[in-house]
Amino acid sequence: MLSLVKIVPLVSLILMILIVMPSVVRAAAAESGPVASTYTVPEIKTFSLKQKDVVAIAVEECLPADAVANPLEYKLEPVFNADMMKNRLEVTLMNVTATGGELGTAGGKFIEAFNANYLKRVSIEKAAENRLKITADFPATAKPQITTVKRKRVSRPDNTTVYRTYLVLNFSPGSPAEPAKTIVLDAGHGGKDTGATNNYLYEKNLNLDIALLTRDILLARGYDVYMTRTDDRFINLLDRADAANILNAAVFISIHNNSMPEDMPDSARKLYRGTTVLYNSAAPQPAKDLATIMCDKLAGTLGTHQYPLQNRPGLVVLNSTWVPAVIAEVAMLPHAQDAKMISQRIYRREAAAAIAAATETYFRVCAAL
Incomplete structure (x- = not known):
C-alpha cells in the first residue's frame, strides 16, 4: 500500500x-x-x-x-x-x-x-x-x-x-576493474507508517523481512546493496529516492504488499489477490522491462494471481528517482489466502529469491541490448 x-x-x-x-x-x-x-x-x-x-x-x-x-x-x-x-x-x-x-x-x-x-x-x-x-x-x-x-x-x-x-x-x-553494480532496496513504510494492516499482519514488517532476505542474496552474488532502512523506522519518501540518486544505483526496488480501498465491498475484496509491479513511464529510465520481469518471476515463484503492470507516475519514489525504479507489490494482504501465504517465512524467502533473480535477469537483458 x-x-x-x-x-x-x-x-x-x-x-x-x-x-x-x-x-x-x-x-x-x-x-x-x-x-x-x-x-x-x-x-x-x-x-x-x-x-x-x-x-x-x-x-x-x-x-x-x-x-x-x-x-x-x-x-x-x-x-x-x-x-x-x-x-x-x-x-x-x-x-x-x-x-x-x-x-x-x-x-x-x-x-x-x-x-x-x-x-x-x-x-x-x-x-x-x-x-x-x-x-x-x-x-x-x-x-x-x-x-x-x-x-x-x-x-x-x-x-x-x-x-x-x-x-x-x-x-x-582506484583500480580500473569494473565495479559491482549498486542496488538500492527500499522496505516500504516503517515506524509510524504501518502500511496495510490486514489479517493480523503489519505490512511494514513483511516488507522489511523480504528486503533483508533479498539483500543477503544479492550481497552473496557480489552486488553492492544499500537498504533505505534496516529496522522499524519512518523514512521520508524523498530520502528514499535520494539514496538511489546519490549512489547512482543500477536499480531502485521498493518492496511492498498490497491493500485495497477501505470502502470496497467485501464481495469485491474476495476477488482481489495476487502480485503486481508498479513503474513510471514518464521517468528518465522508466524500468517497464524490470517491472515485467519481476512481476512474472514473483507470480511464477509464489503461485499468486498476476495483475497487469501498473503505470503510476504520481508515486514519489517512482517520480523522484533518476535510476530505473519499480515497486513490487508481492501479495494482497486483505485476501486471506495471500495473507496466510506471505505470513510464512518460507514464502518470504521465495519472494526474496524471485526479486533477486528478476534483477539479475534484467541486468543480463540490458547488457545484451
Whole structure:
C-alpha cells in the first residue's frame, strides 16, 4: 500500500567531476533562473557500502513559485573549490549557511569516522562567513570523485518552491576493474507508517523481512546493496529516492504488499489477490522491462494471481528517482489466502529469491541490448 505526495516533476541532472587537477572550481549557473545570494545546508548524508563510501552535502534554496521562468530546467549549482593532496581532499563550499544538525549550532562541526576501505574520516566546519570547509582523509587505494546530484523540486503550500542539489564526495576503488553494480532496496513504510494492516499482519514488517532476505542474496552474488532502512523506522519518501540518486544505483526496488480501498465491498475484496509491479513511464529510465520481469518471476515463484503492470507516475519514489525504479507489490494482504501465504517465512524467502533473480535477469537483458 502506497502513500501519495504531490510534488512537481523534474528532469534529473547528474554532473560528474573527476578530480584530475589540483583544484576544481564550480560556479553557480544563473542562465535559467535567479541565483540566491546565500544557500542553506540543511543536512548531510553518509553512505558506506562494500565498494564505495559517500558523503552528500545538501545545498538548498527556497524561491517564490513564480521566480523561475522555467522550473524544469532551473538548476542550483553549488559554488566550491576542491584541492587534492596526498590521501586528502579539501573542499570549500561557498555562499552557504548551515541550518541543520551539528553544523547549524554555534561553533558546530560535523565529524564522522568511517570503518571502511575507501574513506577514513570526514569533517565539515565553518571556515569563514558563508563558507564551509570539508576535509576527507582516504587511503591510497581509493579514488575520490565529486558529483552534483539534483533532488526533485518541491512545491510548498505558501506558494514557494524548494530546490536542492547534493554535493557528493564519492570514494571508490582506484583500480580500473569494473565495479559491482549498486542496488538500492527500499522496505516500504516503517515506524509510524504501518502500511496495510490486514489479517493480523503489519505490512511494514513483511516488507522489511523480504528486503533483508533479498539483500543477503544479492550481497552473496557480489552486488553492492544499500537498504533505505534496516529496522522499524519512518523514512521520508524523498530520502528514499535520494539514496538511489546519490549512489547512482543500477536499480531502485521498493518492496511492498498490497491493500485495497477501505470502502470496497467485501464481495469485491474476495476477488482481489495476487502480485503486481508498479513503474513510471514518464521517468528518465522508466524500468517497464524490470517491472515485467519481476512481476512474472514473483507470480511464477509464489503461485499468486498476476495483475497487469501498473503505470503510476504520481508515486514519489517512482517520480523522484533518476535510476530505473519499480515497486513490487508481492501479495494482497486483505485476501486471506495471500495473507496466510506471505505470513510464512518460507514464502518470504521465495519472494526474496524471485526479486533477486528478476534483477539479475534484467541486468543480463540490458547488457545484451
